Amino acid sequence: MTDTAFDTTPAIDPAALKVSDEVAIEISNMNKWYGSFHVLRDIDLTVHRGERIVIAGPSGSGKSTMIRCINRLEEHQSGKIIVDGTELTSDLKNIDKIRSEVGMCFQHFNLFPHLTILENCTLAPIWVRKTPKKEAVETAMHFLEKVKIPDQANKYPGQLSGGQQQRVAIARSLCMKPRIMLFDEPTSALDPEMIKEVLDTMIELAQEGMTMICVTHEMGFARQVANRVIFMDQGQIVEQNEPEEFFNNPRSERTKLFLSQILGH
Amino acid sequence: MADTHAETVLFVRDTMLPQQEPPLSTVGPVGWARTNLFSGWLNTIITIVALLFVINLIAHLLPWFISGTWNATSLNDCREMMAAVGNEQGGACWGVIRERWPQLMFGFYPAELYWRPVLVLVLLFVALAPILFADRTPTRMLGFTAVFPFLGAWLLWGGTIWNPITALLGFVVGYVVFSLVSKVVNAGVSLFVAVVASVIWWTTLAGYVVLGLSAIAPLAIASVQSREFGGFLLSITIGVTAIMFSLPIGILLALGRRSHLPLVKALCVGFIEFIRGVPLITLLFVASTLLNIFLPPGTNFDIILRVMIMTTLFASAYMAEVVRGGLAALGKGQYEGADSLGLDYWQAQRLIIMPQALKISIPGIVSTFIGVFKDTTLVSIISMFDPLGLANAIRADASWNGIYWELFIFIGAIFFIFCFSMSRYSMYLERKLQTGHR
Ligand SMILES: Nc1ncnc2c1ncn2[C@@H]1O[C@H](COP(=O)(O)OP(=O)(O)OP(=O)(O)O)[C@@H](O)[C@H]1O
């Protein structure tokens, strides 16, 4: 909810982040119900390769549900979701294929506590991608270095701090070489100084051109990294715009109210 | 700081205290006794009373236990020996254990073949090693573990070697069918087809194959009838089988009970609730008498096999609920973590969910194991000679008529050793699998 974590990070050059014309995710006319409760209503969203999208909105507005539909942790009831050219249906083969192409980081990390950090990172490449073990370990060490915790490789998740655990979770997703990364409030369970280390990792990812969809309340991150901010309320997309416009010149009343609350002015 | 707040500071420490040894009376054996036994007058009184009680108990029991009558061959013999040394208040007649030792161990198993059960017991430990101490034994030994049930059964019952081999082939048949069928339909259906194929193999084809192969190469060892089994040989055979098979079956039942497929779920719930709702004795009676009525006449369905199946099913139902408890304790996050990486259902279960759920359930699993092992004594009710059944038979014998405590203390002690080892092992395992807080 603060901008403070950003005061020290260097601004990134938006020109370096190019968005291609290729469509990575296409959601059209998507609806979802929990029982009789209509959580997502007529969602239309097209994400191009290389986009960094931040989703904001009040609690219970359906942000998590929407990004969880993208890798089918939640099932949608009508409309279409096409990820990397594959439509999400109940076909299990397609679902597993899409899941291995789309990385996801959760609010509570969801690391596997019975495996070491290294095993957490090599598990999916070995079993899903059938990568030879040696190669999987090399890749894992590469990404652990990238998130700056190679020296923790043989510890268990329970022995790491929250920020370190979240960075491991990011590394674990990256080991699958995903083309799209989803983040569901990756920093909201962390202390301020840990927030910064996780956000730095995410900024680095963005600079490398990863397609990212990120649910977060870190408005500083949104300003700095996102090329589009989406505001959701009551299961609908209420407004989307470039970050500068979104923050300085919100169009809808709902957005204005939300921004005034979250920025605390 | 010092000069700006000088007037508001009431106290400033200028020398830091060094660390000191704790007072002697709080550490070491004296400290321990002080805090645990003699803290306050009430505790002191309780300690002294308890101590007197224990000393009194030992003083009374010890002479009975160590009366040296190991050589007596009958109860009268034993009494005479005690009278001869002037032992007035009586003592234990351990002679019965020495004299009936082979029987208590092996039942009526032919004496010249005792080496076979002994060898099986040794091999059992070899087979268990890679499971119990996975990190200290080579993985290759698991191959032996897989073959052991067939090898062990063959050594115990004897007969032609083609029996265990064709039984093993049943699994090969199942595997081949599975890999062929799973190319066409999904895993669940192919598993079902594979199981059906294996069952057909075991119940019909295998018999002819054994006959054919025995005619060509009659490789056989002396066969032993099931009614000759007894004593701890019988308890351990039934107990180990039930323990070995109840865990995997229980895991499958627990997964089935949480399945989203209504038919699978209904079947598992029905099975678990039915078995748990019926006393084991009833199941054993069904195994010993009723089953014969339903089976086609002339079927030779071994009584021990029937009892083993019933005990295994009984234990599996309990195991399923224990494992389900472990599964329920795992958060949704673990499933989502596994799903989001693209692991399929069975991979997620095997690599992520089960290792954690089973670890949580270790105390419950071991309790069930211990319960099953002790429940094997119930077979004495359907006139099989487990140690308790034998104890009754021995007491009916003229020379030992009237002996009571010695036999049951001995049998109890052996059961205790087994159950206590299982309990200690489970504690060791829990400690080993501890990987810090979540
Ligand atoms: N499994 C479920 N069953 C029924 N209702 C649910 C379920 N999960 C979420 N909901 C409801 O759906 C709505 C959207 O939930 P969602 O988790 O997507 O919100 P969110 O925008 O992520 O909120 P937050 O910022 O608090 O994480 C909420 O009203 C919630 O109560």
Ligand SMILES: [Mg+2]
């Ligand atoms: Mg949420």
